[in-house]
Amino acid sequence: MAFLNMLKVLELAYNDGRDPMTGVCLHPGKGNLADFKSFEELYAAFYDQLRCYTRAHVIFDAVGDLALEELVPDAFCSALVDDCIQRGKNNQRKGAQVYDVISGLQSGGANVANALQALKNTLYDEKSLTAEQIQTALATNFEGIPGEKVRQKAPAAPKVWKRYRRSRPAG
Numbered sequence: 001m002a003f004l005n006m007l008k009v010l011e012l013a014y015n016d017g018r019d020p021m022t023g024v025c026l027h028p029g030k031g032n033l034a035d036f037k038s039f040e041e042l043y044a045a046f047y048d049q050l051r052c053y054t055r056a057h058v059i060f061d062a063v064g065d066l067a068l069e070e071l072v073p074d075a076f077c078s079a080l081v082d083d084c085i086q087r088g089k090n091n092q093r094k095g096a097q098v099y100d101v102i103s104g105l106q107s108g109g110a111n112v113a114n115a116l117q118a119l120k121n122t123l124y125d126e127k128s129l130t131a132e133q134i135q136t137a138l139a140t141n142f143e144g145i146p147g148e149k150v151r152q153k154a155p156a157a158p159k160v161w162k163r164y165r166r167s168r169p170a171g
Helices: 006-013 039-071 075-080 109-125 131-139 144-153 158-167
Strands: 003-005 105-107
Touching: 003 006, 003 039, 006 039, 006 105, 006 109, 039 109, 109 131, 131 144
Parallel strands: 003 105
Antiparallel strands: none
8 A cells, every 4th residue: 555645745845855854856847946936836836746646656556465365365454345255365366345445645735725724815815924934944943033934924734833843853
């Protein structure tokens, strides 16, 4: 089963496709947060990254399914799925007639929606924060006065900012 972190995809979108922690770029972006003149441009960059990583996600999921089918027959799981025992086939060999799909996991959809709304409100609609202030807060793990200012001005998504802060290593 593949795993797609949609909040990471958003982070890649506003960093020109580059992971700010590792510097790795797997799919070229459309610019940095400061380059986007409108929310629509930011969203288009996010959508472009999301399409790329969703395609990869589907491929990785299919490869994983094939590998599991050939290399790791799961008798215990198959015993818990309707039809497998009666048909004499495991789950990977189409033993289940009713529920035979295991899909990948996409996480962070609600967090992405909150973050996009917070960016739309503060950066494009109200213009209460600049892209540089937001990028500095993210790069410094919201430390100091600039980071606190960003958190206070983004009331639409306080849980997103706090979760993001916990997920990034200090220093």
